[in-house]
Amino acid sequence: MSNAPLRVAFLGQRGSYSEAAAVAFFGDTVETVSYKDFDSIFEAVTGGEVERGILPVENSLAGSIHRNYDLLLRHELSIVGETQIPIAHQLIALPGVQLADVQKVYSHPQALAQCEHSLNRLLPHAERVSAYDTAGSAKMLRDENITTAAALSSRRAAKIYQMNILQADMQDNPENYTRFVVVAQEPVVPQGQAKTSIVFAMDNVPGALFKSLAVFALRDIDLTKMESRPLQGKRWQYFFYIDFLGSVHEERCRNALNHLQEITSFFRVLGSYPKGV
């Protein structure tokens, strides 16, 4: 790779949590490129418009972002890293706007939901308006010079759009984290402690799932996450996504995956990558 900064596709407007995750993972010199939906991020990495994509896969309160699990399966990209960032929603508005001026609060529906109690206490009569992005809500207030509304967005967004924080840390539950994976065209060989993500399907026979977990348990391999998604066209059958500690470059894990393939009808490694902190 040249010395040009790495380009990373992220979801939403500048100041989004996805962009914050990209900066947390790659550092300040990264060139972040905004995309409007997850599909476009996968296509941008696949087509070489950018070198990396960053995708939220799980929030500690709301659960998995299932769309990205489905897209990981549909595309041929590799997971090459992971990171997690705290999600802290700030109530922000244009300079001069007071809490009493706020008639509407814009944000992503999930952010609105995660601040429900704080909003009820602070702004019981303000209308909640769903937008497609937290940072996009802030940008919209700035672009359209709206002084009768606020947005729930990150500190980073407040800074970027030069807005004031009317009330900090609005999220009802402070234990609010989102885990992101980094995708690229080519896999990496992780150094140090590694994690591996796989996806597989099995014939719908009794005990199938138990047998699939046995290949890990019998080798003392720790699972960190398991998710199921519908297998399109086969009613009430599933793809299983598993994350485990270890790398496909370790013999113990290779043996487990070979064993797993004896009993699966579909199997793919999504990537081995350094375990995030």
Place this chain on the structure above:
Amino acid sequence: MSNAPLRVAFLGQRGSYSEAAAVAFFGDTVETVSYKDFDSIFEAVTGGEVERGILPVENSLAGSIHRNYDLLLRHELSIVGETQIPIAHQLIALPGVQLADVQKVYSHPQALAQCEHSLNRLLPHAERVSAYDTAGSAKMLRDENITTAAALSSRRAAKIYQMNILQADMQDNPENYTRFVVVAQEPVVPQGQAKTSIVFAMDNVPGALFKSLAVFALRDIDLTKMESRPLQGKRWQYFFYIDFLGSVHEERCRNALNHLQEITSFFRVLGSYPKGV
């Protein structure tokens, strides 16, 4: 219970898929009562406004309706039955409206997504407008006498709101089914083939999930579904929801559940109920 018809809470306007599921499960004599969100359905059953609630838990294409898994845990209701119905989206409009008149198509975002290819082919330039309910979209066209738009909704909704089907079966994938559970204040004792739904959490130790599945596999109990949801306040720990064939009134299943409780930090039976067809 008296001879008064059973009242069942369902989501959405009359003609919704949830109402169709209630009729499929209870028969035509049931009294269906419309509610606007899932929380209200749980509250209506808990408070005795209605005797039963019907809740979608899983679509064969889109996956689980996670909100209802979370609500099953939060409330103290029992699952007393299940049913599944085919989801077939019809493009419907007021009488006299032709395909060429349709500038907007209203429906629930999931219905719009499930008809994406058909819509692109049939109405490439029509605007897609998200609404909170498929049947509610049809009702809105009827109530406001809108003749420049269509809705994606069920055959049942077309009949109720006296609208015409411009194009039948718009869903891109015909293998589109939704599974519903029926909830009540009190559990039932199922006759014939039964299914049981449970939810549990475990200490985050290696092999924990494997051991939990072992209690079923060692007794030849078939699992039909497994779902994980975040355990609020414990980052990257999970509640596991499992459906298995059998009833808590069978000794083999009781033994398995006793065994499971040896290794879980939280455990609850959501209900044993007759297996749906």
